[in-house]
Amino acid sequence: MIEVQVTETIECTADELLEFVMDPERYTEVDSKIGPIDWVRREGTTTEFRFRGVLPGLPGPAPKMVSRMSLTPGERVDVRLPPIPANRLANLVSDFSASWVCVPSDGPVGGTTVTRTVRCGFRPPVKWVAEPILRRTLRPDVEDEIRQAKAHLESAGN
Numbered sequence: 001m002i003e004v005q006v007t008e009t010i011e012c013t014a015d016e017l018l019e020f021v022m023d024p025e026r027y028t029e030v031d032s033k034i035g036p037i038d039w040v041r042r043e044g045t046t047t048e049f050r051f052r053g054v055l056p057g058l059p060g061p062a063p064k065m066v067s068r069m070s071l072t073p074g075e076r077v078d079v080r081l082p083p084i085p086a087n088r089l090a091n092l093v094s095d096f097s098a099s100w101v102c103v104p105s106d107g108p109v110g111g112t113t114v115t116r117t118v119r120c121g122f123r124p125p126v127k128w129v130a131e132p133i134l135r136r137t138l139r140p141d142v143e144d145e146i147r148q149a150k151a152h153l154e155s156a157g158n
Helices: 014-021 126-156
Strands: 002-010 034-043 046-053 064-072 076-080 093-104 112-122
Touching: 002 126, 014 076, 014 093, 014 112, 014 126, 112 126
Parallel strands: none
Antiparallel strands: 002 112, 034 046, 046 064, 064 076, 076 093, 093 112
């Protein structure tokens, strides 16, 4: 099991950040783990989308998968992978979850402090290949994602 957690303060509201996350077509601008998107369906506080994932450091794209994002307005977005048949990847993954948790920043410029968490584990034999690579590559990828999200959201206000 691999877990990466990155915290950053961004000069925007929690709602601005979370709406950006809930729009996967826009969020691909900052997240290299989201490959080509086949479709997006949003209903209220839930967004589902089908895409081809890209795991940093692993050769080739992952199988197409469906991601389900759940919004708690003003607070967080949680991501899970629905089970088979929506996700053939579920045969390979023992656990996956991701989140963006927002709290108001009490720093001098205000804004939102976001904690981005990604957890994933794989079943053997994929585990023996994927997890050692992701231990080295996932943290820098998530750090870059958050840096890019910060730059994108802070420049949107100018």
